[in-house]
Amino acid sequence: PRLFVTGPLAEGASLPLDGQQAHYLAKVMRVEPGDAVIACDDVTGEWACEVVSAGKRDVVLAVRTRLREREAVPDFVLCAALLKKPNFDLVLEKATELGVAAVQPIVTRRCVADKLNPERALTIVTEAAEQCARTALPRVDAPAKLEALLRDWPQDRPLFFADEQGGEPAAAAFAAHQGPAALLVGPEGGFDEEERALVRAHPQARAITLGPRILRAETACISAIGLWMAVSGD
Numbered sequence: 197p198r199l200f201v202t203g204p205l206a207e208g209a210s211l212p213l214d215g216q217q218a219h220y221l222a223k224v225m226r227v228e229p230g231d232a233v234i235a236c237d238d239v240t241g242e243w244a245c246e247v248v249s250a251g252k253r254d255v256v257l258a259v260r261t262r263l264r265e266r267e268a269v270p271d272f273v274l275c276a277a278l279l280k281k282p283n284f285d286l287v288l289e290k291a292t293e294l295g296v297a298a299v300q301p302i303v304t305r306r307c308v309a310d311k312l313n314p315e316r317a318l319t320i321v322t323e324a325a326e327q328c329a330r331t332a333l334p335r336v337d338a339p340a341k342l343e344a345l346l347r348d349w350p351q352d353r354p355l356f357f358a359d360e361q362g363g364e365p366a367a368a369a370f371a372a373h374q375g376p377a378a379l380l381v382g383p384e385g386g387f388d389e390e391e392r393a394l395v396r397a398h399p400q401a402r403a404i405t406l407g408p409r410i411l412r413a414e415t416a417c418i419s420a421i422g423l424w425m426a427v428s429g430d
């Protein structure tokens with residue numbers, strides 16, 4: 197079993213767990229004293245732990261040795277328009293697996309949702325990070341309106357704008373760039389023409405295409421991040 201816990205962890209420390217995590221270890225994984233568990237704290241990295249006691253409501257681990265330092269995460273941010281809940285959940289999960297540093301949810305005119313439950317988002321990215329053995333959690337920011345995002349956008353970070361109406365082929369655009377970057381993907385109904393013009397006029401925006409087909413928003417997010425990670429080698 198692998199868990200993200202509240203840290204910081206340190207060699208020899210005792211790590212008491214309760215609630216869902218104790219339930220998962222004791223009831224789902226049926227751990228017993230002496231069993232091995234891996235714990236991560238998003239600060240110091242990944243640690244080998246040993247179960248000291250496993251009750252119904254409380255499990256105590258002893259932190260033994262550090263297995264890995266917290267990984268260096270490529271500075272790639274996904275700016276994704278909010279989608280219907282299950283689809284945005286999928287985006288959060290896959291963006292975590294693929295390795296983004298952060299997810300910035302965006303509110304646009306055609307969004308069907310304008311809110312995100314931060315606890316639920318944290319649970320999704322944490323479970324995805326545990327599953328794929330990430331040692332760092334992606335940050336999930338509070339939703340921002342598209343106009344505000346563009347107004348405050350930093351000068352040193354290109355914003356690759358996934359546009360189904362065309363642009364530079366994504367692989368070539370990604371390969372030609374090094375350093376911090378971000379990807380902007382629209383909602384189920386796409387950006388309206390005014391929004392598209394606003395994004396295209398932004399000095400940091402670079403329109404990219406993911407091919408001739410109109411992808412679902414979640415497919416566009418997942419395929420573009422996968423391409424970025426493959427091209428950048430991260």
Ligand code: SAM
Nearest residue numbers: 358359360381382384386406410411412413416
């Ligand atoms: N109606 C479909 C849906 O329900 O998901 C398609 C939505 S598509 C308009 C949503 C977003 O995906 C667009 O705003 C754009 O950012 C991105 N996208 C889709 N296909 C794309 C492509 N071929 N190239 C670049 N971006 C694309």
